[in-house]
Amino acid sequence: MKIEIKKEDAEIPTASMADIAFLLIVFFMLTTVFSANRGMEHVLPPKDETNDAIEPDEAIYIHIFPSGQFEMDKTSYTIDQVEQVYSYVNQKVQVNAKKPIIVHTNREAQYGDMVAILDQLKLLQVHMKQELAITIPSKEEAKRYEDFN
Amino acid sequence: MRVKKTKMLEAVIPTASMADIAFLLIVFFMISTVFQVDKTPVKLPASDKDNRIDVVKDSAFVVIREDRTIKVSDGIEESALVNLEDVGVHASSWMQKNPNKPVVIKADAAANYGLVDDVLEHLRNAGVTNLKFLTEQGTTQ
Numbered sequence: 001m002k003i004e005i006k007k008e009d010a011e012i013p014t015a016s017m018a019d020i021a022f023l024l025i026v027f028f029m030l031t032t033v034f035s036a037n038r039g040m041e042h043v044l045p046p047k048d049e050t051n052d053a054i055e056p057d058e059a060i061y062i063h064i065f066p067s068g069q070f071e072m073d074k075t076s077y078t079i080d081q082v083e084q085v086y087s088y089v090n091q092k093v094q095v096n097a098k099k100p101i102i103v104h105t106n107r108e109a110q111y112g113d114m115v116a117i118l119d120q121l122k123l124l125q126v127h128m129k130q131e132l133a134i135t136i137p138s139k140e141e142a143k144r145y146e147d148f149n
Numbered sequence: 150m151r152v153k154k155t156k157m158l159e160a161v162i163p164t165a166s167m168a169d170i171a172f173l174l175i176v177f178f179m180i181s182t183v184f185q186v187d188k189t190p191v192k193l194p195a196s197d198k199d200n201r202i203d204v205v206k207d208s209a210f211v212v213i214r215e216d217r218t219i220k221v222s223d224g225i226e227e228s229a230l231v232n233l234e235d236v237g238v239h240a241s242s243w244m245q246k247n248p249n250k251p252v253v254i255k256a257d258a259a260a261n262y263g264l265v266d267d268v269l270e271h272l273r274n275a276g277v278t279n280l281k282f283l284t285e286q287g288t289t290q
Contacts, residue, residue, distance in 0.1 A: 022171055024175045038204060041202050106262065109262045110262060115195075122196070139270055
């Protein structure tokens with residue numbers, strides 16, 4: 001008598017595949033953060049170089065006030081006219097690319113205003129494909145600039 | 150003559166492509182997921198898109214909110230609340246491990262510059278040189 005062996009088909013169970021997939025979707029949906037992860041670069045000078053502070057009269061001196069106004073080489077502007085920074089500085093650095101630019105922000109001013117001005121300077125830097133000498137003065141330097149005015 | 154009964158069509162939602170759709174979504178979320186060290190909501194200042202550089206992975210974060218609270222993170226652990234005076238201590242320890250470690254300033258646009266200035270002073274004294282101001286894309290106007 002011949003015995004017939006019934007062969008079982010090898011199969012991977014796929015019924016729960018969609019469940020696993022949806023579990024993973026939920027996990028990644030919850031952990032995803034669409035966040036701002038880009039910003040403007042600024043290089044701070046090494047600590048021991050603070051002695052050779054720049055004189056405000058040989059630099060482009062930008063002073064930002066709490067009222068949302070700023071002064072650039074003794075001319076007043078409001079923060080809406082921030083594009084003036086680009087054209088004015090552009091005109092100056094065409095003559096002397098090494099001209100220092102001091103961004104002195106009043107302690108009561110808004111951080112956003114300072115970034116708006118820095119943005120214009122960095123933009124000019126990108127367009128000129130050249131590093132500009134942008135300085136954010138330390139407290140000590142800032143005090144000297146305040147006395148200067 | 151008897152009228153034949155109308156044959157009812159069974160309503161079926163096709164589910165064969167369900168798994169494909171699910172996997173597509175998984176891949177999308179896997180790629181777009183960023184495990185962020187800091188999730189503090191702040192209104193970032195805007196800057197032009199040409200200026201913006203990607204924040205390097207493992208950068209240290211200093212978060213300044215409008216209500217004058219400060220949070221720091223070394224880029225690996227979650228950000229934690231600190232006092233202004235402790236920013237320098239944290240920054241010094243980062244610099245000891247890696248003197249070129251980038252530090253990201255994530256400050257609210259409406260924050261007082263005085264506080265940002267104080268933080269910058271602490272970072273400067275700790276020897277931080279590689280600094281980034283986190284911004285949002287947009288024109289300044």
